[in-house]
Amino acid sequence: xIKLKSIKTKLLIxxxxxxxxxxxxxxxxxxxxxxxxxxxxxANKLLLFAEAKEGQVYAFLDSIKSRTIxxxxxxxxxxxxxxxxxxxxxxxxxxxxxxLVKNKQSLxxxxxxxxxxxxxxxxxxxxxxxxxxxxxxNDEYFLxxxxxxxxxxxxxxxxxxxxxxxxxxxTGELLGVLVNVFKTEKLYAxxxxxxxxxxxxxxxxxxxxxxxxxxxxDREKEMLVHPRSTQKTGEYYFIGIKIDxxxxxxxxxxxxxxxxxxxxxxxxxxxxxSMCFPQRGWTLVAEITTEEAFLxxxxxxxxxxxxxxxxxVIVILVTFLIAFIFTRPIKYLHEATEVIAQGNLTYRVNIKxxxxxxxxxxxxxxxxxxxxxxxSGLEEKVREKTKELAKKIEDIGKTNxxxxxxxxxMLNILEDARELEKELAEEKESVERKVxxxxxxxxxxxxRLMASLNxxxxxxxxxxxxxxxxxxxxxxxxxxxxTDESMTMVNISGIFQxxxxxxxxxxxxxxxxxxxxxxxIMFGSKFLKLFIAPIIMIRDHNEVIGYVLLFQDITxxxxxxxxxxxxxxxxxxxxxxxxxxxxxxxxxxxDLYKDKIVDKDMAGMISDIHEASTRxxxxxxxxxxxxxxxxxxxxFKKEPVDILPIIRETCKEIEPLAKAKNLVLTxxxxxxxxxxxxxxxxxxxxxxxxxxxxxxxxxxKGTITVIVEKDGNSVAVSVTDTGKGISPENQSLLFRxxxxxxEEILTRDVSKSTGLGxxxxxLVVEAMGGKVSLAKSALGEGSTFRLTMPIASR
Amino acid sequence: xxxxxxxxxxxxITRMYERVFRMANHEIxxxxxxxxxxxxxxxxxxxxxxxxxxxxxxxxNGIDVLQKIRASERLKNIPVVILTNSINKEDAEKFFELGxxxxxxxxxxxxxxxxxxLEEVLxxxxx
Numbered sequence: 001x002i003k004l005k006s007i008k009t010k011l012l013i014x015x016x017x018x019x020x021x022x023x024x025x026x027x028x029x030x031x032x033x034x035x036x037x038x039x040x041x042x043a044n045k046l047l048l049f050a051e052a053k054e055g056q057v058y059a060f061l062d063s064i065k066s067r068t069i070x071x072x073x074x075x076x077x078x079x080x081x082x083x084x085x086x087x088x089x090x091x092x093x094x095x096x097x098x099x100l101v102k103n104k105q106s107l108x109x110x111x112x113x114x115x116x117x118x119x120x121x122x123x124x125x126x127x128x129x130x131x132x133x134x135x136x137x138n139d140e141y142f143l144x145x146x147x148x149x150x151x152x153x154x155x156x157x158x159x160x161x162x163x164x165x166x167x168x169x170x171t172g173e174l175l176g177v178l179v180n181v182f183k184t185e186k187l188y189a190x191x192x193x194x195x196x197x198x199x200x201x202x203x204x205x206x207x208x209x210x211x212x213x214x215x216x217x218d219r220e221k222e223m224l225v226h227p228r229s230t231q232k233t234g235e236y237y238f239i240g241i242k243i244d245x246x247x248x249x250x251x252x253x254x255x256x257x258x259x260x261x262x263x264x265x266x267x268x269x270x271x272x273x274s275m276c277f278p279q280r281g282w283t284l285v286a287e288i289t290t291e292e293a294f295l296x297x298x299x300x301x302x303x304x305x306x307x308x309x310x311x312x313v314i315v316i317l318v319t320f321l322i323a324f325i326f327t328r329p330i331k332y333l334h335e336a337t338e339v340i341a342q343g344n345l346t347y348r349v350n351i352k353x354x355x356x357x358x359x360x361x362x363x364x365x366x367x368x369x370x371x372x373x374x375x376s377g378l379e380e381k382v383r384e385k386t387k388e389l390a391k392k393i394e395d396i397g398k399t400n401x402x403x404x405x406x407x408x409x410m411l412n413i414l415e416d417a418r419e420l421e422k423e424l425a426e427e428k429e430s431v432e433r434k435v436x437x438x439x440x441x442x443x444x445x446x447x448r449l450m451a452s453l454n455x456x457x458x459x460x461x462x463x464x465x466x467x468x469x470x471x472x473x474x475x476x477x478x479x480x481x482x483t484d485e486s487m488t489m490v491n492i493s494g495i496f497q498x499x500x501x502x503x504x505x506x507x508x509x510x511x512x513x514x515x516x517x518x519x520x521i522m523f524g525s526k527f528l529k530l531f532i533a534p535i536i537m538i539r540d541h542n543e544v545i546g547y548v549l550l551f552q553d554i555t556x557x558x559x560x561x562x563x564x565x566x567x568x569x570x571x572x573x574x575x576x577x578x579x580x581x582x583x584x585x586x587x588x589x590x591d592l593y594k595d596k597i598v599d600k601d602m603a604g605m606i607s608d609i610h611e612a613s614t615r616x617x618x619x620x621x622x623x624x625x626x627x628x629x630x631x632x633x634x635x636f637k638k639e640p641v642d643i644l645p646i647i648r649e650t651c652k653e654i655e656p657l658a659k660a661k662n663l664v665l666t667x668x669x670x671x672x673x674x675x676x677x678x679x680x681x682x683x684x685x686x687x688x689x690x691x692x693x694x695x696x697x698x699x700x701k702g703t704i705t706v707i708v709e710k711d712g713n714s715v716a717v718s719v720t721d722t723g724k725g726i727s728p729e730n731q732s733l734l735f736r737x738x739x740x741x742x743e744e745i746l747t748r749d750v751s752k753s754t755g756l757g758x759x760x761x762x763l764v765v766e767a768m769g770g771k772v773s774l775a776k777s778a779l780g781e782g783s784t785f786r787l788t789m790p791i792a793s794r
Numbered sequence: 795x796x797x798x799x800x801x802x803x804x805x806x807i808t809r810m811y812e813r814v815f816r817m818a819n820h821e822i823x824x825x826x827x828x829x830x831x832x833x834x835x836x837x838x839x840x841x842x843x844x845x846x847x848x849x850x851x852x853x854x855n856g857i858d859v860l861q862k863i864r865a866s867e868r869l870k871n872i873p874v875v876i877l878t879n880s881i882n883k884e885d886a887e888k889f890f891e892l893g894x895x896x897x898x899x900x901x902x903x904x905x906x907x908x909x910x911x912l913e914e915v916l917x918x919x920x921x
Binding site for chain 2: 572573576577578579580581583584585587588591592617620621
């Protein structure tokens with residue numbers, strides 16, 4: 001058994017630390033160093049390898065180039081082409097074809113074909129007769145091959161095309177272009193190392209690596225040559241795949257040749273090296289997967305792991321051995337202490353290890369010896385102590401006697417106290433008489449209070465802070481329909497369950513020390529208005545001692561309100577339908593039968609009908625607007641609004657109206673920044689438009705000026721006109737319903753106004769938390785209307 | 795040319811829109827109460843492209859008519875535009891819940907605008 005805190009465990013941990021830690025540090029350090037060295041070595045090897053391959057590729061290109069030059073200087077070919085161009089003899093063509101097949105193509109098995117083009121780019125002779133007559137005038141190799149020997153960069157159809165100029169031996173005149181088409185197989189063999197092996201040349205040790213890949217990539221970052229594509233699969237599987245890897249990028253961008261670790265086209269981590277062919281835009285890449293490259297490191301790690309495992313086993317065995325030697329005597333000592341603790345003081349231990357533990361054992365035995373001796377002395381002491389105790393008991397008996405004397409003194413004091421009590425009782429009787437008298441007076445006062453409370457139609461309750469009802473009037477029972485006996489706040493609250501939590505509301509009233517107004521709740525078929533107010537004792541440190549609860553039966557008022565709403569709904573529908581028909585039809589007559597109405601009066605009448613119905617619809621709309629605003633049925637958005645564009649737009653809309661009256665309407669753009677207002681953009685536009693519209697309507701000449709400014713916590717819009725002004729007595733009536741400021745003050749076109757405009761503006765602005773007012777007005781000088789809205793807090 | 799079907803108890807309205815829609819080169823059929831409308835729709839062939847429906851009508855109100863239309867396999871995919879002069883926005887919500895495509899207040903649009911908006915509903919549906 002290994003206990004967590006035993007010496008064995010501690011030793012084991014210690015040995016493991018001492019033994020394994022250095023091994024681990026050494027291992028990690030060495031492996032990472034070896035890994036770096038290996039990576040560098042392999043990268044260098046790959047670089048050398050790639051360099052060698054680069055040379056071989058160049059050599060291959062040179063070989064096919066020189067082969068082509070060799071062909072182009074063939075006398076028979078030169079003479080034949082001259083004859084063909086001159087005579088167009090089919091015989092000459094046939095001879096030349098034969099010559100190409102037999103004497104030229106047979107020289108090299110990788111030669112796929114030979115073409116001879118005339119100066120127009122037309123094929124005049126070929127090893128494959130099907131090619132004759134084809135037009136190659138626009139091909140790269142024809143264009144370049146007229147000037148010098150040219151090898152194509154991309155391998156169309158896995159072939160190299162090499163073109164060379166054909167010239168007259170004597171005159172040096174250009175006769176045509178000789179084109180050799182080579183199969184790429186040979187280049188595959190060059191890259192794979194097959195060719196070198198066949199020719200007995202030295203091969204690199206890297207050729208043995210299983211994951212070694214060596215390939216060419218063209219300037220479009222596409223695989224150009226990959227030896228494995230023909231060697232193993234016999235197909236061109238690899239060719240044309242996109243190689244957008246680090247070495248290709250470096251080569252194409254900076255012509256930089258690298259040897260490093262990166263992710264290759266197959267998303268494998270590889271070590272690779274690259275060589276660039278700057279003129280051809282090719283990149284030669286040689287790479288080997290890191291997995292294979294680092295195989296020796298993996299082996300090294302495995303060896304290290306095995307060593308560590310061995311070490312652990314040895315450490316454990318040594319630990320157990322040492323622990324056995326040290327802990328056995330300690331265990332004996334422990335057993336001895338247990339025996340002695342049970343009272344056997346004659347027990348001794350016998351350990352003969354010859355070391356410090358034996359010394360400890362003999363010291364232990366000495367100690368037990370002393371303990372045994374002192375134990376026998378103790379019994380003597382107990383006897384002495386018992387004697388002392390008997391003496392003390394005797395002393396306590398004496399003390400008791402003096403306590404009895406003190407008790408009799410106490411009794412005397414009690415008698416004095418009883419006399420004092422009698423005097424107090426007499427005093428109390430006289431106070432009680434006074435209290436009775438005062439109570440009677442209070443009773444009369446309360447009766448008067450109750451009589452007056454009972455005479456009001458409101459339900460009235462006073463309760464204390466624990467919701468115990470102190471006073472209630474008769475109306476409570478009448479309104480709520482419950483008996484006086486069952487009237488507790490809990491029961492009353494129960495009646496309203498589901499609509500309002502009365503106890504909670506009362507509690508809130510007490511806690512927050514404020515009135516709570518519940519304007520309308522349903523109670524059976526009735527509508528009630530509730531009001532709760534805290535009772536605050538100003539004398540007693542403003543303590544809340546209870547609350548007043550008022551009920552008002554507002555059923556009747558609700559019925560009236562509801563019938564008014566219904567009236568408006570019905571009126572709106574009934575009025576609007578025929579009005580729509582009148583307007584719609586008159587509009588159609590005007591729009592579509594203009595030409596047929598010759599009579600001027602008739603046209604005028606129809607126009608009047610249309611205008612009158614339009615105005616009437618406006619009036620009905622105003623009425624309905626007012627009705628809905630008054631009932632609080634209109635919904636307002638409250639969102640941050642930039643007021644400036646709204647004012648600009650409104651001014652632009654009203655401008656034509658002002659121009660028609662020769663008035664100047666200006667909006668003074670503010671110099672300061674105007675904060676966003678918290679309002680409903682549609683509704684505020686309606687209000688501002690109304691003010692400007694009014695100003696234009698009621699001003700005969702001069703200017704209308706709109707300004708906007710920040711005023712404390714509000715954004716304020718002012719509209720100033722140079723109209724006739726409004727007299728003080730009319731100013732107070734201005735914002736009332738159906739109010740018309742009076743013709744004697746404003747030359748007012750009654751036919752254009754319902755008298756509701758300013759009233760609607762006021763309702764709208766106030767519903768959004770703003771204010772609208774007549775800021776100043778003087779007769780003959782004009783008026784300024786001002787509208788505010790709250791600033792949107794951030 | 796599309797076919798519109800207008801249900802409105804007010805003959806002024808039905809007569810006016812008959813003219814308006816015809817002038818806009820559309821086929822229009824009108825009827826002045828809900829039950830009659832539903833009866834006609836049962837056998838109507840071809841079915842209208844859009845139904846315009848008044849909200850407040852005596853025999854059967856717009857809500858009931860709309861419910862019947864949406865419950866019918868034959869009619870449920872026809873767009874329905876509510877044409878009303880009631881200004882109650884809560885009503886509008888109820889109609890939208892029942893599957894109305896548009897809610898128009900007659901008095902707030904001039905007549906040609908109504909035609910354009912109904913054409914728009916049809917265009918969206920056909921998309």
